[in-house]
Amino acid sequence: MSSPSAAQATRLRRPSWRDARLLVGVLLVLLSVLTGAWVIAAADDTTGVYAATGPLLPGQEVRESDVTVVSVHLDETAAAYTDASGGLRPGTYALRAVAEGELIPAAALGSAREAQDKTVAVPLDPAASASLKVGAIVDVWVSRRDPDQAGVRYLDPELLLERAVVAEVPRAARGLDVGVGRAPVSLVVPASEVSAVISSVDQEARITLVPAPGQGGGEGS
Incomplete structure:
Protein backbone atom coordinates (compact mmCIF):
# COMPACT_ATOMS: atom_id res chain seq x y z
CA MET A 1 0.00 0.00 0.00
CA SER A 2 1.40 3.39 -1.06
CA SER A 3 2.04 6.05 1.52
CA PRO A 4 -0.02 9.31 1.69
CA SER A 5 3.02 11.30 0.61
CA ALA A 6 3.43 9.16 -2.53
CA ALA A 7 -0.26 9.61 -3.47
CA GLN A 8 0.05 13.38 -3.01
CA ALA A 9 3.16 13.45 -5.21
CA THR A 10 1.26 11.57 -7.89
CA ARG A 11 -1.59 14.15 -7.82
CA LEU A 12 0.85 17.09 -8.04
CA ARG A 13 2.89 15.62 -10.89
CA ARG A 14 3.18 18.05 -13.89
CA PRO A 15 0.89 16.90 -16.76
CA SER A 16 2.59 15.10 -19.58
CA TRP A 17 2.47 16.33 -23.21
CA ARG A 18 1.01 12.95 -23.92
CA ASP A 19 -2.05 13.88 -21.95
CA ALA A 20 -4.84 14.04 -24.60
CA ARG A 21 -6.74 16.69 -22.69
CA LEU A 22 -3.70 18.99 -22.69
CA LEU A 23 -3.17 18.58 -26.41
CA VAL A 24 -6.83 19.35 -27.15
CA GLY A 25 -6.59 22.47 -24.99
CA VAL A 26 -3.49 23.71 -26.80
CA LEU A 27 -5.12 23.13 -30.19
CA LEU A 28 -8.22 25.05 -29.13
CA VAL A 29 -6.10 27.99 -28.01
CA LEU A 30 -4.16 28.03 -31.30
CA LEU A 31 -7.39 27.78 -33.29
CA SER A 32 -8.85 30.69 -31.35
CA VAL A 33 -5.76 32.84 -31.97
CA LEU A 34 -5.71 32.07 -35.69
CA THR A 35 -9.43 32.72 -36.03
CA GLY A 36 -9.10 36.06 -34.27
CA ALA A 37 -6.21 37.10 -36.49
CA TRP A 38 -8.18 36.16 -39.61
CA VAL A 39 -11.23 38.13 -38.48
CA ILE A 40 -9.10 41.20 -37.78
CA ALA A 41 -7.36 40.92 -41.15
CA ALA A 42 -10.66 40.48 -42.96
CA ALA A 43 -12.15 43.48 -41.19
CA ASP A 44 -9.21 45.62 -42.34
CA ASP A 45 -9.23 44.40 -45.95
CA THR A 46 -9.18 47.91 -47.40
CA THR A 47 -7.30 49.70 -50.15
CA GLY A 48 -5.72 53.14 -49.88
CA VAL A 49 -6.79 55.35 -52.79
CA TYR A 50 -6.77 59.07 -53.47
CA ALA A 51 -9.74 61.37 -53.08
CA ALA A 52 -9.84 65.00 -54.14
CA THR A 53 -9.64 67.57 -51.31
CA GLY A 54 -11.13 70.13 -53.70
CA PRO A 55 -12.37 70.31 -57.27
CA LEU A 56 -9.80 69.19 -59.86
CA LEU A 57 -10.06 70.79 -63.30
CA PRO A 58 -8.79 69.41 -66.62
CA GLY A 59 -5.22 70.55 -67.24
CA GLN A 60 -4.58 71.35 -63.57
CA GLU A 61 -1.34 70.11 -62.03
CA VAL A 62 -2.24 67.88 -59.09
CA ARG A 63 -0.12 68.19 -55.94
CA GLU A 64 -0.12 66.35 -52.62
CA SER A 65 -2.24 69.11 -51.07
CA ASP A 66 -4.94 68.46 -53.68
CA VAL A 67 -5.52 64.87 -52.61
CA THR A 68 -6.01 62.82 -49.48
CA VAL A 69 -5.68 59.11 -48.83
CA VAL A 70 -8.81 57.18 -47.88
CA SER A 71 -9.14 53.48 -47.06
CA VAL A 72 -12.10 51.84 -48.76
CA HIS A 73 -13.41 48.38 -49.63
CA LEU A 74 -13.22 48.15 -53.43
CA ASP A 75 -12.66 44.46 -54.19
CA GLU A 76 -12.27 43.93 -57.94
CA THR A 77 -12.93 47.62 -58.70
CA ALA A 78 -9.74 48.77 -56.93
CA ALA A 79 -7.78 48.97 -60.20
CA ALA A 80 -10.19 51.62 -61.49
CA TYR A 81 -9.00 54.13 -58.88
CA THR A 82 -5.66 55.82 -58.19
CA ASP A 83 -3.55 53.65 -55.86
CA ALA A 84 -2.09 55.80 -53.08
CA SER A 85 0.55 53.31 -51.94
CA GLY A 86 3.25 54.64 -54.27
CA GLY A 87 2.67 58.33 -53.62
CA LEU A 88 1.71 61.01 -56.11
CA ARG A 89 4.23 61.41 -58.93
CA PRO A 90 5.56 64.92 -59.64
CA GLY A 91 4.19 66.31 -62.89
CA THR A 92 0.78 64.68 -62.49
CA TYR A 93 -2.12 66.49 -64.17
CA ALA A 94 -5.89 66.14 -64.14
CA LEU A 95 -7.20 64.84 -67.45
CA ARG A 96 -10.85 65.41 -66.55
CA ALA A 97 -12.88 67.13 -63.86
CA VAL A 98 -13.05 65.47 -60.44
CA ALA A 99 -15.45 66.76 -57.79
CA GLU A 100 -14.39 67.53 -54.22
CA GLY A 101 -14.43 64.39 -52.11
CA GLU A 102 -14.68 62.09 -55.13
CA LEU A 103 -12.44 59.05 -55.37
CA ILE A 104 -10.01 59.82 -58.18
CA PRO A 105 -10.28 57.35 -61.09
CA ALA A 106 -6.97 56.13 -62.46
CA ALA A 107 -7.96 57.43 -65.90
CA ALA A 108 -8.45 60.96 -64.49
CA LEU A 109 -4.72 61.55 -63.89
CA GLY A 110 -1.87 61.63 -66.38
CA SER A 111 1.15 63.48 -67.65
CA ALA A 112 1.40 67.08 -68.88
CA ARG A 113 1.42 65.78 -72.46
CA GLU A 114 -1.75 63.81 -71.90
CA ALA A 115 -3.43 66.84 -70.31
CA GLN A 116 -2.73 68.89 -73.42
Missing part, protein backbone atom coordinates in the same frame (compact mmCIF):
# COMPACT_ATOMS: atom_id res chain seq x y z
CA ASP A 117 -3.81 66.25 -75.94
CA LYS A 118 -7.19 66.58 -77.61
CA THR A 119 -9.52 64.14 -79.33
CA VAL A 120 -10.37 64.86 -82.96
CA ALA A 121 -12.62 62.84 -85.28
CA VAL A 122 -11.38 62.14 -88.80
CA PRO A 123 -13.48 60.49 -91.53
CA LEU A 124 -12.13 57.22 -92.88
CA ASP A 125 -13.37 54.54 -95.21
CA PRO A 126 -15.13 51.96 -92.98
CA ALA A 127 -13.56 49.01 -94.78
CA ALA A 128 -10.07 50.35 -94.07
CA SER A 129 -10.83 51.44 -90.50
CA ALA A 130 -12.04 47.92 -89.66
CA SER A 131 -8.41 46.91 -89.04
CA LEU A 132 -7.86 49.69 -86.49
CA LYS A 133 -7.77 49.00 -82.78
CA VAL A 134 -8.29 51.34 -79.87
CA GLY A 135 -4.91 52.33 -78.45
CA ALA A 136 -3.02 51.82 -81.72
CA ILE A 137 -0.36 54.45 -82.46
CA VAL A 138 -0.52 55.73 -86.02
CA ASP A 139 1.04 58.35 -88.28
CA VAL A 140 -1.47 60.60 -90.06
CA TRP A 141 -0.92 61.15 -93.78
CA VAL A 142 -3.08 63.45 -95.93
CA SER A 143 -3.59 63.77 -99.67
CA ARG A 144 -5.04 67.19 -100.38
CA ARG A 145 -7.26 68.00 -103.31
CA ASP A 146 -5.52 69.39 -106.35
CA PRO A 147 -7.13 72.78 -107.05
CA ASP A 148 -5.67 72.94 -110.55
CA GLN A 149 -7.32 69.76 -111.79
CA ALA A 150 -10.90 69.31 -112.95
CA GLY A 151 -12.94 66.91 -110.91
CA VAL A 152 -11.69 65.28 -107.75
CA ARG A 153 -7.94 64.77 -107.96
CA TYR A 154 -5.49 64.49 -105.09
CA LEU A 155 -1.93 65.61 -104.60
CA ASP A 156 0.79 63.27 -103.37
CA PRO A 157 0.35 62.26 -99.71
CA GLU A 158 2.29 64.13 -97.04
CA LEU A 159 2.94 63.35 -93.40
CA LEU A 160 0.71 65.53 -91.23
CA LEU A 161 1.24 64.10 -87.76
CA GLU A 162 3.32 61.40 -86.13
CA ARG A 163 2.26 59.02 -83.37
CA ALA A 164 -1.39 59.88 -82.88
CA VAL A 165 -3.39 57.46 -80.73
CA VAL A 166 -6.61 55.80 -81.86
CA ALA A 167 -9.20 56.61 -79.19
CA GLU A 168 -12.36 55.21 -80.74
CA VAL A 169 -13.32 53.13 -83.77
CA PRO A 170 -16.88 53.12 -85.18
CA ARG A 171 -18.84 50.15 -83.92
CA ALA A 172 -19.74 49.08 -87.47
CA ALA A 173 -16.05 49.00 -88.39
CA ARG A 174 -15.47 46.45 -85.64
CA GLY A 175 -18.03 44.04 -87.01
CA LEU A 176 -18.58 42.18 -90.25
CA ASP A 177 -20.85 44.85 -91.70
CA VAL A 178 -18.52 47.77 -92.31
CA GLY A 179 -21.15 49.75 -94.17
CA VAL A 180 -20.59 52.37 -96.84
CA GLY A 181 -19.45 55.97 -96.97
CA ARG A 182 -17.00 57.37 -94.44
CA ALA A 183 -17.09 56.88 -90.67
CA PRO A 184 -15.39 59.02 -88.01
CA VAL A 185 -12.40 57.57 -86.15
CA SER A 186 -11.36 59.46 -83.02
CA LEU A 187 -7.66 60.30 -82.68
CA VAL A 188 -5.83 61.75 -79.68
CA VAL A 189 -3.48 64.45 -80.98
CA PRO A 190 -1.38 67.21 -79.38
CA ALA A 191 -3.28 70.46 -78.88
CA SER A 192 -0.84 72.25 -81.20
CA GLU A 193 -1.84 69.96 -84.09
CA VAL A 194 -5.62 70.11 -83.67
CA SER A 195 -6.10 73.00 -86.12
CA ALA A 196 -4.05 71.27 -88.83
CA VAL A 197 -6.09 68.07 -88.53
CA ILE A 198 -9.41 69.92 -88.54
CA SER A 199 -8.30 72.01 -91.53
CA SER A 200 -7.49 68.86 -93.50
CA VAL A 201 -10.88 67.39 -92.66
CA ASP A 202 -12.69 70.61 -93.69
CA GLN A 203 -10.80 70.66 -96.99
CA GLU A 204 -11.99 67.10 -97.65
CA ALA A 205 -8.45 65.79 -97.90
CA ARG A 206 -8.00 62.03 -98.08
CA ILE A 207 -6.66 60.87 -94.70
CA THR A 208 -4.66 57.70 -94.25
CA LEU A 209 -3.54 56.22 -90.94
CA VAL A 210 -0.30 54.27 -91.05
CA PRO A 211 0.86 52.19 -88.05
CA ALA A 212 3.80 53.90 -86.38
CA PRO A 213 7.11 51.99 -86.35
CA GLY A 214 6.89 49.08 -83.94
CA GLN A 215 3.09 49.12 -83.90
CA GLY A 216 0.80 46.40 -85.13
CA GLY A 217 -2.22 48.63 -85.61
CA GLY A 218 -4.29 49.03 -88.73
CA GLU A 219 -4.51 51.50 -91.58
CA GLY A 220 -7.39 53.62 -92.73
CA SER A 221 -8.02 55.92 -95.66
Whole structure:
Protein backbone atom coordinates (compact mmCIF):
# COMPACT_ATOMS: atom_id res chain seq x y z
CA MET A 1 0.00 0.00 0.00
CA SER A 2 1.40 3.39 -1.06
CA SER A 3 2.04 6.05 1.52
CA PRO A 4 -0.02 9.31 1.69
CA SER A 5 3.02 11.30 0.61
CA ALA A 6 3.43 9.16 -2.53
CA ALA A 7 -0.26 9.61 -3.47
CA GLN A 8 0.05 13.38 -3.01
CA ALA A 9 3.16 13.45 -5.21
CA THR A 10 1.26 11.57 -7.89
CA ARG A 11 -1.59 14.15 -7.82
CA LEU A 12 0.85 17.09 -8.04
CA ARG A 13 2.89 15.62 -10.89
CA ARG A 14 3.18 18.05 -13.89
CA PRO A 15 0.89 16.90 -16.76
CA SER A 16 2.59 15.10 -19.58
CA TRP A 17 2.47 16.33 -23.21
CA ARG A 18 1.01 12.95 -23.92
CA ASP A 19 -2.05 13.88 -21.95
CA ALA A 20 -4.84 14.04 -24.60
CA ARG A 21 -6.74 16.69 -22.69
CA LEU A 22 -3.70 18.99 -22.69
CA LEU A 23 -3.17 18.58 -26.41
CA VAL A 24 -6.83 19.35 -27.15
CA GLY A 25 -6.59 22.47 -24.99
CA VAL A 26 -3.49 23.71 -26.80
CA LEU A 27 -5.12 23.13 -30.19
CA LEU A 28 -8.22 25.05 -29.13
CA VAL A 29 -6.10 27.99 -28.01
CA LEU A 30 -4.16 28.03 -31.30
CA LEU A 31 -7.39 27.78 -33.29
CA SER A 32 -8.85 30.69 -31.35
CA VAL A 33 -5.76 32.84 -31.97
CA LEU A 34 -5.71 32.07 -35.69
CA THR A 35 -9.43 32.72 -36.03
CA GLY A 36 -9.10 36.06 -34.27
CA ALA A 37 -6.21 37.10 -36.49
CA TRP A 38 -8.18 36.16 -39.61
CA VAL A 39 -11.23 38.13 -38.48
CA ILE A 40 -9.10 41.20 -37.78
CA ALA A 41 -7.36 40.92 -41.15
CA ALA A 42 -10.66 40.48 -42.96
CA ALA A 43 -12.15 43.48 -41.19
CA ASP A 44 -9.21 45.62 -42.34
CA ASP A 45 -9.23 44.40 -45.95
CA THR A 46 -9.18 47.91 -47.40
CA THR A 47 -7.30 49.70 -50.15
CA GLY A 48 -5.72 53.14 -49.88
CA VAL A 49 -6.79 55.35 -52.79
CA TYR A 50 -6.77 59.07 -53.47
CA ALA A 51 -9.74 61.37 -53.08
CA ALA A 52 -9.84 65.00 -54.14
CA THR A 53 -9.64 67.57 -51.31
CA GLY A 54 -11.13 70.13 -53.70
CA PRO A 55 -12.37 70.31 -57.27
CA LEU A 56 -9.80 69.19 -59.86
CA LEU A 57 -10.06 70.79 -63.30
CA PRO A 58 -8.79 69.41 -66.62
CA GLY A 59 -5.22 70.55 -67.24
CA GLN A 60 -4.58 71.35 -63.57
CA GLU A 61 -1.34 70.11 -62.03
CA VAL A 62 -2.24 67.88 -59.09
CA ARG A 63 -0.12 68.19 -55.94
CA GLU A 64 -0.12 66.35 -52.62
CA SER A 65 -2.24 69.11 -51.07
CA ASP A 66 -4.94 68.46 -53.68
CA VAL A 67 -5.52 64.87 -52.61
CA THR A 68 -6.01 62.82 -49.48
CA VAL A 69 -5.68 59.11 -48.83
CA VAL A 70 -8.81 57.18 -47.88
CA SER A 71 -9.14 53.48 -47.06
CA VAL A 72 -12.10 51.84 -48.76
CA HIS A 73 -13.41 48.38 -49.63
CA LEU A 74 -13.22 48.15 -53.43
CA ASP A 75 -12.66 44.46 -54.19
CA GLU A 76 -12.27 43.93 -57.94
CA THR A 77 -12.93 47.62 -58.70
CA ALA A 78 -9.74 48.77 -56.93
CA ALA A 79 -7.78 48.97 -60.20
CA ALA A 80 -10.19 51.62 -61.49
CA TYR A 81 -9.00 54.13 -58.88
CA THR A 82 -5.66 55.82 -58.19
CA ASP A 83 -3.55 53.65 -55.86
CA ALA A 84 -2.09 55.80 -53.08
CA SER A 85 0.55 53.31 -51.94
CA GLY A 86 3.25 54.64 -54.27
CA GLY A 87 2.67 58.33 -53.62
CA LEU A 88 1.71 61.01 -56.11
CA ARG A 89 4.23 61.41 -58.93
CA PRO A 90 5.56 64.92 -59.64
CA GLY A 91 4.19 66.31 -62.89
CA THR A 92 0.78 64.68 -62.49
CA TYR A 93 -2.12 66.49 -64.17
CA ALA A 94 -5.89 66.14 -64.14
CA LEU A 95 -7.20 64.84 -67.45
CA ARG A 96 -10.85 65.41 -66.55
CA ALA A 97 -12.88 67.13 -63.86
CA VAL A 98 -13.05 65.47 -60.44
CA ALA A 99 -15.45 66.76 -57.79
CA GLU A 100 -14.39 67.53 -54.22
CA GLY A 101 -14.43 64.39 -52.11
CA GLU A 102 -14.68 62.09 -55.13
CA LEU A 103 -12.44 59.05 -55.37
CA ILE A 104 -10.01 59.82 -58.18
CA PRO A 105 -10.28 57.35 -61.09
CA ALA A 106 -6.97 56.13 -62.46
CA ALA A 107 -7.96 57.43 -65.90
CA ALA A 108 -8.45 60.96 -64.49
CA LEU A 109 -4.72 61.55 -63.89
CA GLY A 110 -1.87 61.63 -66.38
CA SER A 111 1.15 63.48 -67.65
CA ALA A 112 1.40 67.08 -68.88
CA ARG A 113 1.42 65.78 -72.46
CA GLU A 114 -1.75 63.81 -71.90
CA ALA A 115 -3.43 66.84 -70.31
CA GLN A 116 -2.73 68.89 -73.42
CA ASP A 117 -3.81 66.25 -75.94
CA LYS A 118 -7.19 66.58 -77.61
CA THR A 119 -9.52 64.14 -79.33
CA VAL A 120 -10.37 64.86 -82.96
CA ALA A 121 -12.62 62.84 -85.28
CA VAL A 122 -11.38 62.14 -88.80
CA PRO A 123 -13.48 60.49 -91.53
CA LEU A 124 -12.13 57.22 -92.88
CA ASP A 125 -13.37 54.54 -95.21
CA PRO A 126 -15.13 51.96 -92.98
CA ALA A 127 -13.56 49.01 -94.78
CA ALA A 128 -10.07 50.35 -94.07
CA SER A 129 -10.83 51.44 -90.50
CA ALA A 130 -12.04 47.92 -89.66
CA SER A 131 -8.41 46.91 -89.04
CA LEU A 132 -7.86 49.69 -86.49
CA LYS A 133 -7.77 49.00 -82.78
CA VAL A 134 -8.29 51.34 -79.87
CA GLY A 135 -4.91 52.33 -78.45
CA ALA A 136 -3.02 51.82 -81.72
CA ILE A 137 -0.36 54.45 -82.46
CA VAL A 138 -0.52 55.73 -86.02
CA ASP A 139 1.04 58.35 -88.28
CA VAL A 140 -1.47 60.60 -90.06
CA TRP A 141 -0.92 61.15 -93.78
CA VAL A 142 -3.08 63.45 -95.93
CA SER A 143 -3.59 63.77 -99.67
CA ARG A 144 -5.04 67.19 -100.38
CA ARG A 145 -7.26 68.00 -103.31
CA ASP A 146 -5.52 69.39 -106.35
CA PRO A 147 -7.13 72.78 -107.05
CA ASP A 148 -5.67 72.94 -110.55
CA GLN A 149 -7.32 69.76 -111.79
CA ALA A 150 -10.90 69.31 -112.95
CA GLY A 151 -12.94 66.91 -110.91
CA VAL A 152 -11.69 65.28 -107.75
CA ARG A 153 -7.94 64.77 -107.96
CA TYR A 154 -5.49 64.49 -105.09
CA LEU A 155 -1.93 65.61 -104.60
CA ASP A 156 0.79 63.27 -103.37
CA PRO A 157 0.35 62.26 -99.71
CA GLU A 158 2.29 64.13 -97.04
CA LEU A 159 2.94 63.35 -93.40
CA LEU A 160 0.71 65.53 -91.23
CA LEU A 161 1.24 64.10 -87.76
CA GLU A 162 3.32 61.40 -86.13
CA ARG A 163 2.26 59.02 -83.37
CA ALA A 164 -1.39 59.88 -82.88
CA VAL A 165 -3.39 57.46 -80.73
CA VAL A 166 -6.61 55.80 -81.86
CA ALA A 167 -9.20 56.61 -79.19
CA GLU A 168 -12.36 55.21 -80.74
CA VAL A 169 -13.32 53.13 -83.77
CA PRO A 170 -16.88 53.12 -85.18
CA ARG A 171 -18.84 50.15 -83.92
CA ALA A 172 -19.74 49.08 -87.47
CA ALA A 173 -16.05 49.00 -88.39
CA ARG A 174 -15.47 46.45 -85.64
CA GLY A 175 -18.03 44.04 -87.01
CA LEU A 176 -18.58 42.18 -90.25
CA ASP A 177 -20.85 44.85 -91.70
CA VAL A 178 -18.52 47.77 -92.31
CA GLY A 179 -21.15 49.75 -94.17
CA VAL A 180 -20.59 52.37 -96.84
CA GLY A 181 -19.45 55.97 -96.97
CA ARG A 182 -17.00 57.37 -94.44
CA ALA A 183 -17.09 56.88 -90.67
CA PRO A 184 -15.39 59.02 -88.01
CA VAL A 185 -12.40 57.57 -86.15
CA SER A 186 -11.36 59.46 -83.02
CA LEU A 187 -7.66 60.30 -82.68
CA VAL A 188 -5.83 61.75 -79.68
CA VAL A 189 -3.48 64.45 -80.98
CA PRO A 190 -1.38 67.21 -79.38
CA ALA A 191 -3.28 70.46 -78.88
CA SER A 192 -0.84 72.25 -81.20
CA GLU A 193 -1.84 69.96 -84.09
CA VAL A 194 -5.62 70.11 -83.67
CA SER A 195 -6.10 73.00 -86.12
CA ALA A 196 -4.05 71.27 -88.83
CA VAL A 197 -6.09 68.07 -88.53
CA ILE A 198 -9.41 69.92 -88.54
CA SER A 199 -8.30 72.01 -91.53
CA SER A 200 -7.49 68.86 -93.50
CA VAL A 201 -10.88 67.39 -92.66
CA ASP A 202 -12.69 70.61 -93.69
CA GLN A 203 -10.80 70.66 -96.99
CA GLU A 204 -11.99 67.10 -97.65
CA ALA A 205 -8.45 65.79 -97.90
CA ARG A 206 -8.00 62.03 -98.08
CA ILE A 207 -6.66 60.87 -94.70
CA THR A 208 -4.66 57.70 -94.25
CA LEU A 209 -3.54 56.22 -90.94
CA VAL A 210 -0.30 54.27 -91.05
CA PRO A 211 0.86 52.19 -88.05
CA ALA A 212 3.80 53.90 -86.38
CA PRO A 213 7.11 51.99 -86.35
CA GLY A 214 6.89 49.08 -83.94
CA GLN A 215 3.09 49.12 -83.90
CA GLY A 216 0.80 46.40 -85.13
CA GLY A 217 -2.22 48.63 -85.61
CA GLY A 218 -4.29 49.03 -88.73
CA GLU A 219 -4.51 51.50 -91.58
CA GLY A 220 -7.39 53.62 -92.73
CA SER A 221 -8.02 55.92 -95.66
